[in-house]
Amino acid sequence: MAQAPKLSAELVAFADRLGHVFQRPELLIRSVTHASAGSNVRPHNQRLEFLGDRVLGLVMSETLFRADRQATEGQLAPRFNALVRKETCADVARAIDLGAVLRLGRSEMLSGGRRKETLLGDAMEAVLAAVYLDAGLEAARAVILRHWHDKIEHVDDDSRDxxxxxxxxxxxxxxxxxxxxxxxxxxxxxxxxxxxxxxxxxxxxxxxxxxxxxxxxxxxxxxxxxxxxxx
Missing domain, CATH: 3.30.160.20 (Double Stranded RNA Binding Domain)
Structure with a gap:
């Protein structure tokens, strides 16, 4: 049976900032591995991005629905869009210094990939998927509410891009x-x-x-x- 990979000190520190202890560290490693890292580093995080986007959407939909039971769909929709869009995910990624632990290919590193908004937003979604697969929806919910709390508190009814x-x-x-x-x-x-x-x-x-x-x-x-x- 293959031994589970060990997290580097940088990833252990990142997991602490994130607020989740991974039982399956390979999920965290995968979530911070960009496709540009090359064929020798697999798997990368694109499939996790897909899942993480849906996990974030579900948690945020339910949170907004329960937080304001009088809100109409027309009020909830712009709040939801503001909280799940790529720019918001990138803001959260920057707040926990996700860019510092990304595994990138040389071209992405040279072009400032650790600071790119789209790349950071995608990686943040992948990290949420990793938490979900590692420990389930409640663990993912806890991480999301921890890092989106202030954004949820201050989101406006008219939060549109x-x-x-x-x-x-x-x-x-x-x-x-x-x-x-x-x-x-x-x-x-x-x-x-x-x-x-x-x-x-x-x-x-x-x-x-x-x-x-x-x-x-x-x-x-x-x-x-x-x-x-x-x-």
Whole structure:
């Protein structure tokens, strides 16, 4: 019978920050192993990402449902979306320094993979799946509620991502949805920086730069929304 792998000191410290003692350490190792680590390091965490996303969704749906029994579906949905989206998962990952223990390939390490929002968000979901497979739903729930607690407490009824909020703002005024265009790209091929312009049909526009088109679009939408609908 194969002996279970031992966790490195760094992973033991990470598990402590996470708040879960793994009975099956191979699950934690797998959850922090990115596909870029190469064919000699298997398995990687992509399948766990899929499961972790669903575990997070179930726990968050139930938590919001029970927390406010008077809330309508229209109120619950934006709260849910705000709490499970990739950016939120990445925020939690940064708070527990998940990036420091990721197992990455050389190209990802050179391109700053330990700081990439999408990569961190995916890995956070994989870690939640690892907890679920290791000890069940209640253990996963405990980890999620521990690290999402403040976000749950402060989530707004109108918690929408900037692109959705900007589109709804335009639709409410009877104007076409905003358009997004890439107006610049810099950096090496393995680590490009994209500049995206968000524009409304009647003229206002804003631009932003980020390491992915999606992040740049969200940032540009946020800037444009601040212009046309300041709080």
């Amino acid at each position: 900037p692109k959705t909020a900007l589109q709804e703002w335009a639709q409410a005024r009877g104007t076409p949805p905003p358009t997004y265009a890439e107006i610049g790209r810099e950096g090496p091929p393995h680590a490009p920086m994209f500049t995206i312009e968000a524009r409304l049909q009647d003229g206002p526009s804003a631009s932003a730069t980020a390491g992915s088109k999606r992040a740049a679009e969200q940032a540009a939408a946020r800037e444009l929304l601040a212009q046309v609908a300041p709080e």
